[in-house]
Amino acid sequence: MIKYVPEMTSVVLEEIPDRVSLAVDISNCRGNCVGCHSPFLKLDIGEELTPAIVDALIADNFGVNCFLFLGEGRDPEALLALAAHIRSAHPAMEIALYSGREEVEPAIWDAFDYVKVGPYRPECGPLNERTTNQRLYHVRRTAAGMADEGLRTGNARTGFPLWDTAGPFARRGWQDASSAIPACAEDITYRFWRKGIDPNR
Numbered sequence: 001m002i003k004y005v006p007e008m009t010s011v012v013l014e015e016i017p018d019r020v021s022l023a024v025d026i027s028n029c030r031g032n033c034v035g036c037h038s039p040f041l042k043l044d045i046g047e048e049l050t051p052a053i054v055d056a057l058i059a060d061n062f063g064v065n066c067f068l069f070l071g072e073g074r075d076p077e078a079l080l081a082l083a084a085h086i087r088s089a090h091p092a093m094e095i096a097l098y099s100g101r102e103e104v105e106p107a108i109w110d111a112f113d114y115v116k117v118g119p120y121r122p123e124c125g126p127l128n129e130r131t132t133n134q135r136l137y138h139v140r141r142t143a144a145g146m147a148d149e150g151l152r153t154g155n156a157r158t159g160f161p162l163w164d165t166a167g168p169f170a171r172r173g174w175q176d177a178s179s180a181i182p183a184c185a186e187d188i189t190y191r192f193w194r195k196g197i198d199p200n201r
């Protein structure tokens with residue numbers, strides 16, 4: 001089960017570049033960020049986020065084009081099922097996940113159009129600081145929902161390329177190297193570095 005905090009649900013413009021996002025705060029966070037901005041999200045609070053509630057939230061917020069999960073809870077299967085529901089029932093909607101983890105599984109890259117990784121570390125700063133350890137990726141897809149054809153190298157099931165084991169983090173020598181970032185996932189963190197916003201989540 002995935003739970004969200006209804007009273008915190010809002011439409012946001014800055015968390016995902018160029019998107020009008022419906023942001024839903026997910027509780028039962030399994031992260032342990034130093035300087036956590038919302039410790040209450042580690043608790044088992046809120047209400048179950050069901051496909052019917054997702055549909056109602058989207059219907060009540062006309063004009064949004066991205067459904068943003070702020071957190072991922074403790075039930076990965078339920079999270080992926082919700083993402084699959086949005087993909088199926090709202091094909092024009094993009095799907096984003098703010099994860100506080102260093103790495104996420106291939107199924108996450110497969111299900112989401114935007115994935116943020118990396119715990120918040122006060123000494124590194126949030127996304128809008130060049131020193132941040134956090135990264136936001138945009139998973140490039142074709143109109144058919146597959147990974148960008150130009151980058152594909154052979155995963156027949158998902159269309160994703162083989163994992164880029166060198167990884168952009170590893171190539172650039174960053175601290176939080178992840179070895180499982182698909183080559184079709186573009187690091188767009190730099191988009192935040194030109195703005196005076198505080199997407200510290």
Ligand code: SF4
Pocket residue numbers: 029030031032033035036037038039041042071099100119120201
């Ligand atoms: S992911 Fe967010 S809610 Fe979870 S511990 Fe980190 S800052 Fe707190």
